[in-house]
Amino acid sequence: MASSVYELENLLERRAAWSRLGLTVGLVPTMGALHAGHLSLIGKAKAVADRVVVSIYINPKQFAPGEDQESYPRDAENDCAQALAAGADLVWLCPPDSIYPKDWATSVIPSGVGLGLESNHRPHFFTGVATVVARLFALLKPQFAVFGEKDFQQLKVVEQLNRDLCFGVTIIAAPLVRGVDCLALSSRNRNLSSEQRERALAVPRSLQVACSAYAEGERSTQVLCQLGRSVLSDSGIAVDYFELVKSSDLQPAPRELSGDDTDLRLMVAALCGTVRLIDNCALDTPPCP
Amino acid sequence: MASSVYELENLLERRAAWSRLGLTVGLVPTMGALHAGHLSLIGKAKAVADRVVVSIYINPKQFAPGEDQESYPRDAENDCAQALAAGADLVWLCPPDSIYPKDWATSVIPSGVGLGLESNHRPHFFTGVATVVARLFALLKPQFAVFGEKDFQQLKVVEQLNRDLCFGVTIIAAPLVRGVDCLALSSRNRNLSSEQRERALAVPRSLQVACSAYAEGERSTQVLCQLGRSVLSDSGIAVDYFELVKSSDLQPAPRELSGDDTDLRLMVAALCGTVRLIDNCALDTPPCP
Numbered sequence: 001m002a003s004s005v006y007e008l009e010n011l012l013e014r015r016a017a018w019s020r021l022g023l024t025v026g027l028v029p030t031m032g033a034l035h036a037g038h039l040s041l042i043g044k045a046k047a048v049a050d051r052v053v054v055s056i057y058i059n060p061k062q063f064a065p066g067e068d069q070e071s072y073p074r075d076a077e078n079d080c081a082q083a084l085a086a087g088a089d090l091v092w093l094c095p096p097d098s099i100y101p102k103d104w105a106t107s108v109i110p111s112g113v114g115l116g117l118e119s120n121h122r123p124h125f126f127t128g129v130a131t132v133v134a135r136l137f138a139l140l141k142p143q144f145a146v147f148g149e150k151d152f153q154q155l156k157v158v159e160q161l162n163r164d165l166c167f168g169v170t171i172i173a174a175p176l177v178r179g180v181d182c183l184a185l186s187s188r189n190r191n192l193s194s195e196q197r198e199r200a201l202a203v204p205r206s207l208q209v210a211c212s213a214y215a216e217g218e219r220s221t222q223v224l225c226q227l228g229r230s231v232l233s234d235s236g237i238a239v240d241y242f243e244l245v246k247s248s249d250l251q252p253a254p255r256e257l258s259g260d261d262t263d264l265r266l267m268v269a270a271l272c273g274t275v276r277l278i279d280n281c282a283l284d285t286p287p288c289p
Numbered sequence: 290m291a292s293s294v295y296e297l298e299n300l301l302e303r304r305a306a307w308s309r310l311g312l313t314v315g316l317v318p319t320m321g322a323l324h325a326g327h328l329s330l331i332g333k334a335k336a337v338a339d340r341v342v343v344s345i346y347i348n349p350k351q352f353a354p355g356e357d358q359e360s361y362p363r364d365a366e367n368d369c370a371q372a373l374a375a376g377a378d379l380v381w382l383c384p385p386d387s388i389y390p391k392d393w394a395t396s397v398i399p400s401g402v403g404l405g406l407e408s409n410h411r412p413h414f415f416t417g418v419a420t421v422v423a424r425l426f427a428l429l430k431p432q433f434a435v436f437g438e439k440d441f442q443q444l445k446v447v448e449q450l451n452r453d454l455c456f457g458v459t460i461i462a463a464p465l466v467r468g469v470d471c472l473a474l475s476s477r478n479r480n481l482s483s484e485q486r487e488r489a490l491a492v493p494r495s496l497q498v499a500c501s502a503y504a505e506g507e508r509s510t511q512v513l514c515q516l517g518r519s520v521l522s523d524s525g526i527a528v529d530y531f532e533l534v535k536s537s538d539l540q541p542a543p544r545e546l547s548g549d550d551t552d553l554r555l556m557v558a559a560l561c562g563t564v565r566l567i568d569n570c571a572l573d574t575p576p577c578p
Contacts, residue, residue, distance in 0.1 A: 103538075105401025106419070106453035112394025130395070138455035164395035165454075166427035249392075 002084045004091040008099070008139070011053070011092050015140055023050035026144035027169075028088070029136055032056040033073035033187035037177040039086040041146040044174045046087040049144045054083040055136060057094035062128025068274070073190045099135060108134045108165075113156040113250045117267055118278075121240045129154055130161050137167040145169050150176040150184055152267065152280045156250060176280070178204065182288040184279045191275050200272045202235035203279045204287050206242060207266050211286035219257045224266075224283075232270050240269035240276070244283065291373045293380040297388070297428070300342070300381050304429055312339035315433035316458075317377070318425055321345040322362035322476035326466040328375040330435040333463045335376040338433045343372040344425060346383035351417025357563070362479045388424060397423045397454075402445040402539045406556055407567070410529045418443055419450050426456045434458050439465040439473055441556065441569045445539060465569070467493065471577040473568045480564050489561045491524035492568050493576050495531060496555050500575035508546045513555075513572075521559050529558035529565070533572065546572075 026049030315338030
């Protein structure tokens with residue numbers, strides 16, 4: 001029976017009951033404010049696991065003081081209804097602090113793919129992600145977990161964590177979902193004014209422009225990135241980074257490209273007013289139709 | 290059949306074979322240079338687990354530059370023979386770097402009981418311990434693991450790690466083992482000259498003196514610790530710390546004791562020449578006969 005739980009012990013009771021029946025579990029960790037991107041993750045989980053758990057937890061460890069933890073969108077009732085309609089068997093509405101024991105004292109710090117890009121601007125961020133994901137994997141022991149490619153570096157961090165600490169979870173990457181205007185779906189989009197939303201379209205356009213230039217023969221990484229950055233700054237959007245990296249390890253792309261570059265990914269983070277947006281795409285796959 | 294292995298894959302093959310037979314596994318993690326203290330850990334493991342694995346690995350992550358990683362005693366052949374004779378079913382002689390994958394990039398950092406005492410003098414130490422223990426638990430998935438009370442703070446860190454990351458390992462604490470002269474057994478004792486060994490007896494004597502003063506009615510924590518420190522400095526031994534703490538959480542003991550203090554522990558670390566020695570005992574249980 002699909003339903004929601006608040007307390008950790010209720011979650012673990014349900015998990016144990018599924019184990020006794022030999023049912024596999026897929027986890028979709030979220031911070032709530034669900035949109036069609038999240039629902040696609042639930043669909044991916046449903047396709048492989050017998051039971052799907054959606055966790056909704058605004059993890060304080062991945063916000064620094066002064067970041068948008070307070071204004072992060074919250075909509076628990078609607079989230080539950082949407083998640084269950086999308087096929088979740090259980091929604092875990094984790095109350096603050098229920099996820100960690102009272103005397104919790106362990107941090108999990110990823111280097112490797114966790115360095116650079118987001119880390120340069122949010123140095124606490126991946127420690128928060130790795131710690132809460134380690135705790136969720138350890139508690140729930142899912143066979144599968146689904147993460148969106150929208151947060152591409154996060155996906156890589158989770159894959160690395162899962163390998164290093166041998167959680168044995170099959171990590172499933174779900175493609176980024178865009179709105180009809182090509183803006184990547186994000187819970188933070190709810191905090192954009194309509195004027196900002198219009199301006200924010202420069203984010204996918206910056207990727208599109210770089211992809212097009214590459215398709216038309218531009219082979220300088222520096223030129224491609226500069227084209228993307230110009231689209232953003234021309235729209236009054238502050239660029240945190242606009243980089244071309246190898247998808248496999250997030251190391252910088254070569255300066256000169258070969259034209260046969262199947263493993264390269266454009267990564268962008270930018271501020272539209274106070275709303276921070278991230279986006280990415282494969283260099284040979286323009287994001288917008 | 291008792292034996293030793295070098296490669297991780299051989300270890301995991303043996304582990305998998307035991308799982309198929311429904312046998313439980315006890316892990317005794319060591320850095321080699323085994324002594325009777327280690328052998329007592331193997332005995333403890335043997336008493337509860339169907340199969341006992343002794344790992345021998347001088348973990349580079351728990352040494353800082355300039356510490357004694359190079360001079361740490363090594364005696365693999367003798368270690369193997371001793372461990373097997375003591376009841377180990379498998380000795381894992383981990384080659385350097387075999388324990389971590391090539392692109393390993395995860396650190397596990399304990400705060401809580403990992404703060405203070407050793408951390409004040411070896412700030413890298415418990416991150417090294419927690420990371421390697423997390424990796425060993427994750428790889429081997431033992432039902433039991435045995436740690437000596439000689440490294441009392443380490444034992445507490447491992448208990449915390451095991452709880453926080455839900456490894457589900459039953460952690461067994463084994464009492465500290467002393468030589469006939471009352472010095473706590475330690476692999477590092479091999480690096481003491483005979484003159485230093487004589488002087489090192491001030492370490493257990495410092496604990497003994499504080500315990501005796503407590504038994505005779507001294508109730509000031511400061512006075513008890515000062516008595517212990519004096520024993521060490523009078524013997525020309527540099528004190529890193531000599532503290533009285535609560536055994537449960539390693540927080541400082543109250544300034545004034547009640548006389549009914551069953552949860553207090555004296556913790557000492559000191560340098561005899563370049564050899565660093567640690568020792569500890571319950572305040573109401575003098576270490577020497």
